[in-house]
Amino acid sequence: MRQEDQERILTELQSRILHRITAQAAAKGPPLEEVLADSIYHELRRLKDEADGRAHREAGAFWAEARKALPRGNERAIQSLLARAIDRYSREIAGYFDERVYRTVTRAGEPVLAMLLGATSPKRLAANFPSMPQLSDNLVVQGETEHLRRLHEVGTVLLVPTHVSHMDSVITGYVVWKLGLPPFLYGAGLNLFSNPLLGYFMRNLGAYTVDRKKADPLYKEVLKEYATLTLENGYDNIFFPGGTRSRSGAVEKRLKYGLMGTGIPAYINNLKQKKNKSKVFIVPATLSYQLVLEAETLMDDFLKEVGKSRYIITDDEFSRPRRVFEFAQQVFSLDSKIFFTLGRGMDPFGNPVDDHGESLDPHGRHIDASRYVLVDGEPRELPQRDAEYTREVGERVMDAYARDNVVQATNITARAILTLLRKQNPGMDLVRLIRAGGRSEDMELLAVYREVETIMRQLRGMADRGGIRLSPTTQRGGADEIVAEGLRHFAIYHTTPAVSRRGDRVFPTDRSLLFYYQNRLEGYRLEREDALRPALSADHRALGRGAA
Amino acid sequence: MSAVNVAVIGAGRMAQVMSQVLLAGGGRVSVFSRRGMVRKALKEQLKKVHIVDSVEEACHHAHVVVLAVPAPDMPEAAASYAPFAQPDHIVIHACRGVAAGLVLPHQAIRNQTCVRKIVALGGPLYAEKLAKDRPMVAVAASRFADANERVRKLVEGTPVRLHGVSDVVGVEIAGAISNVSALAVGMSDALQLGDTARGVLLTRGLSEATRLGVRMGAELATFSGLAGVGDLIPRTVSSTKRHHDVGAQLSDGKTLAEALKSVTGSVEGVVTAQEVAAKTEKMGLRLPLVQGIAGILSGRLHVQQTLEDLLRLDLELEKESLAAGR
Numbered sequence: 062m063r064q065e066d067q068e069r070i071l072t073e074l075q076s077r078i079l080h081r082i083t084a085q086a087a088a089k090g091p092p093l094e095e096v097l098a099d100s101i102y103h104e105l106r107r108l109k110d111e112a113d114g115r116a117h118r119e120a121g122a123f124w125a126e127a128r129k130a131l132p133r134g135n136e137r138a139i140q141s142l143l144a145r146a147i148d149r150y151s152r153e154i155a156g157y158f159d160e161r162v163y164r165t166v167t168r169a170g171e172p173v174l175a176m177l178l179g180a181t182s183p184k185r186l187a188a189n190f191p192s193m194p195q196l197s198d199n200l201v202v203q204g205e206t207e208h209l210r211r212l213h214e215v216g217t218v219l220l221v222p223t224h225v226s227h228m229d230s231v232i233t234g235y236v237v238w239k240l241g242l243p244p245f246l247y248g249a250g251l252n253l254f255s256n257p258l259l260g261y262f263m264r265n266l267g268a269y270t271v272d273r274k275k276a277d278p279l280y281k282e283v284l285k286e287y288a289t290l291t292l293e294n295g296y297d298n299i300f301f302p303g304g305t306r307s308r309s310g311a312v313e314k315r316l317k318y319g320l321m322g323t324g325i326p327a328y329i330n331n332l333k334q335k336k337n338k339s340k341v342f343i344v345p346a347t348l349s350y351q352l353v354l355e356a357e358t359l360m361d362d363f364l365k366e367v368g369k370s371r372y373i374i375t376d377d378e379f380s381r382p383r384r385v386f387e388f389a390q391q392v393f394s395l396d397s398k399i400f401f402t403l404g405r406g407m408d409p410f411g412n413p414v415d416d417h418g419e420s421l422d423p424h425g426r427h428i429d430a431s432r433y434v435l436v437d438g439e440p441r442e443l444p445q446r447d448a449e450y451t452r453e454v455g456e457r458v459m460d461a462y463a464r465d466n467v468v469q470a471t472n473i474t475a476r477a478i479l480t481l482l483r484k485q486n487p488g489m490d491l492v493r494l495i496r497a498g499g500r501s502e503d504m505e506l507l508a509v510y511r512e513v514e515t516i517m518r519q520l521r522g523m524a525d526r527g528g529i530r531l532s533p534t535t536q537r538g539g540a541d542e543i544v545a546e547g548l549r550h551f552a553i554y555h556t557t558p559a560v561s562r563r564g565d566r567v568f569p570t571d572r573s574l575l576f577y578y579q580n581r582l583e584g585y586r587l588e589r590e591d592a593l594r595p596a597l598s599a600d601h602r603a604l605g606r607g608a609a
Numbered sequence: 610m611s612a613v614n615v616a617v618i619g620a621g622r623m624a625q626v627m628s629q630v631l632l633a634g635g636g637r638v639s640v641f642s643r644r645g646m647v648r649k650a651l652k653e654q655l656k657k658v659h660i661v662d663s664v665e666e667a668c669h670h671a672h673v674v675v676l677a678v679p680a681p682d683m684p685e686a687a688a689s690y691a692p693f694a695q696p697d698h699i700v701i702h703a704c705r706g707v708a709a710g711l712v713l714p715h716q717a718i719r720n721q722t723c724v725r726k727i728v729a730l731g732g733p734l735y736a737e738k739l740a741k742d743r744p745m746v747a748v749a750a751s752r753f754a755d756a757n758e759r760v761r762k763l764v765e766g767t768p769v770r771l772h773g774v775s776d777v778v779g780v781e782i783a784g785a786i787s788n789v790s791a792l793a794v795g796m797s798d799a800l801q802l803g804d805t806a807r808g809v810l811l812t813r814g815l816s817e818a819t820r821l822g823v824r825m826g827a828e829l830a831t832f833s834g835l836a837g838v839g840d841l842i843p844r845t846v847s848s849t850k851r852h853h854d855v856g857a858q859l860s861d862g863k864t865l866a867e868a869l870k871s872v873t874g875s876v877e878g879v880v881t882a883q884e885v886a887a888k889t890e891k892m893g894l895r896l897p898l899v900q901g902i903a904g905i906l907s908g909r910l911h912v913q914q915t916l917e918d919l920l921r922l923d924l925e926l927e928k929e930s931l932a933a934g935r
Contacts, residue, residue, distance in 0.1 A: 410696070410725065411725075412723060420723075422691065422694070422722060422723040423691070423720060423721055423722065423723070424688075424691055424692075424721075426691075426692065428695070428696055428723045429695070429696065430696060432695055432696040432697040433696040433697065433725070435697050436755075443755055445753070445754045445755070446753055446754070446755050449725070449752045449753055450725065452752075453725065
């Protein structure tokens with residue numbers, strides 16, 4: 062963000078939130094001292110559980126002082142404390158974006174950006190430079206690319222990708238750069254900034270900080286207002302509406318609407334100010350990998366009992382540079398493709414838009430979207446109404462995810478083997494089967510081929526109808542080619558291969574990984590022909606809820 | 610605030626009564642009917658409403674649009690309204706059925722138009738009673754609280770009292786399946802199977818509505834509320850409903866075509882039973898009453914035998930299937 066905008070936005074943010082909570086207090090909402098007391102309580106509790114450090118001590122001092130001042134503070138003093146709290150939060154979120162650094166990074170081009178994928182030290186980078194994996198050779202950007210460029214011209218874009226890996230943000234940032242667009246802002250977990258080099262680049266590529274450990278409602282309000290203000294000021298944004306990386310590996314079926322809903326207030330404020338570029342567009346993007354960097358950690362977390370899953374994982378593969386580097390090098394050596402599929406944009410009410418950003422009804426007729434937010438003829442926010450609009454957008458986004466999901470050989474191979482495993486062990490609970498293994502484990506390669514053929518018959522029909530996408534191998538290859546590609550990938554990178562082949566037999570070796578990779582095909586009702594219940598929802602609905 | 614402009618599309622009994630109520634609430638009402646003859650007759654009956662010659666004219670400056678057509682015709686009616694629909698319109702319907710492919714009325718409207726604020730009326734809302742100015746209570750279901758509020762205000766000062774709820778799917782399904790139950794009860798009454806049979810059939814109907822509803826995303830509580838149980842109680846008292854009559858005639862050996870010819874107005878339950886049966890069989894959801902009635906309507910099943918089978922069914926089934934359907 063430009064420095065001059067930053068200061069203006071932060072000032073506006075502070076005054077908006079203060080104004081709002083004062084107005085709420087006047088309208089029989091919580092009084093100001095209660096809002097402050099709430100913040101103090103949440104923050105001091107968070108700080109108690111967290112590691113010591115400079116930021117920690119400083120925050121502790123501030124909140125301790127606030128606690129002391131609270132009981133004898135008059136309204137003015139409390140207001141001033143709240144203003145300072147808002148300022149602290151918003152400055153932490155906004156960080157500092159240096160346009161010079163962005164220009165340097167992007168001018169240097171692909172090697173540096175590819176290095177971000179590796180997130181390694183400069184020394185390691187130098188040592189490995191000749192063999193540096195080239196992201197551009199392995200990334201397929203497809204779908205509505207030109208449409209996205211157009212929408213960026215006529216309004217502000219909110220890009221909402223699927224989320225399975227921390228690599229998603231790096232890849233999304235790279236795609237934006239590759240399309241020749243200015244950097245999009247995006248919220249990244251505070252823990253990701255702890256790697257100094259990565260943190261430095263992330264900040265300067267548009268990342269702002271989201272600290273999911275802060276439970277203070279005021280913090281969440283500041284975060285939402287910050288996102289709203291950046292959109293209002295024409296800064297394109299990236300949000301991951303899944304909220305966190307998918308633990309099961311499945312395409313998102315439940316979204317978090319908080320940040321995605323900021324498109325509506327931003328649009329309304331723009332209408333009120335009669336801005337020329339008032340429109341906000343939501344553009345879904347779907348990422349598809351053969352192998353996922355953090356698959357093991359995520360699946361492990363998913364399989365934990367309900368309530369024990371860690372919402373925030375700070376110590377996974379992404380924080381270990383060596384693992385990231387191995388991943389990039391090994392996966393790219395197999396000519397493995399990552400698909401980044403852009404969907405059609407929509408307005409904040411779930412209607413598709415054309416290249417000029419005009420909203421369309423189901424028959425393709427132009428409609429005046431500003432009329433969705435009118436109250437007695439004037440644009441105005443109505444929280445319940447706007448939440449419904451956003452839910453509608455969420456449904457359209459999930460439709461796009463399901464349609465644009467590119468099926469890879471690993472997904473099909475994993476699904477075929479897990480399905481056979483379930484058929485070989487009838488009546489056995491899936492969780493037990495995954496944890497302890499079945500009575501009968503290995504299977505004939507030919508049986509796997511047959512299963513793959515059954516799956517492919519369904520998937521190809523579905524792809525013809527536009528319900529899903531297939532990678533080149535899964536689109537045209539025979540069952541043997543698909544399985545060969547799947548097995549080749551499963552043989553690398555992961556600590557234990559998901560499956561291995563000996564002669565004409567196949568041995569599942571890490572069943573939870575098979576489960577993880579097959580889950581990408583959940584929700585398409587493929588199991589109808591097998592008379593099996595969907596693997597993910599059969600036994601894992603409760604688990605999934607716990608890990609949502 | 611100035612008077613609310615209301616467009617009513619369709620001119621059946623429900624359309625007439627809705628026009629009267631909305632007029633009494635102070636709305637400016639324009640009515641469009643597809644059939645010229647009906648338009649002419651309406652012009653004489655309803656002095657204060659504007660009878661117009663096109664959907665476009667009816668919707669001109671409209672704030673609220675009532676699509677007063679039977680559920681099977683909803684996709685077509687919504688499509689004819691779509692070119693004149695505006696994002697700030699509120700659309701009201703009072704369907705008690707589904708369209709082909711088990712499309713619920715609000716889905717038909719949503720699929721065809723840009724409108725989001727759809728209000729489904731449900732519960733014991735009977736045109737006959739409305740016409741007689743007796744006080745009555747009904748449910749207005751919309752995902753949008755502001756739309757519910759607006760519609761509630763629209764009938765202020767009239768005998769109609771609306772309760773706003775958010776479960777559109779539940780209210781629509783409860784209404785649709787209750788018509789199928791009415792067909793079954795009509796058959797049972799004609800065969801003189803008695804009050805117990807009637808009670809069992811209505812209970813089964815509600816239980817099947819619940820299972821289907823929950824599977825389609827409805828809230829369980831809706832079915833024990835005014836739109837569910839509350840809707841069945843008055844219905845059992847008044848046995849003059851069209852569905853009941855059609856059911857009774859089928860029991861008496863008439864063909865479906867003959868039975869339908871003998872009643873005026875739409876019998877939404879016929880299409881509903883057939884569409885719900887076809888779709889739920891594919892979904893693997895067992896709804897013995899709906900599927901049985903559909904079988905009778907298509908001539909596949911015998912009335913008496915089917916009803917007897919239904920009455921013999923283990924009621925425990927409901928519990929199990931409800932658990933499985935969730």
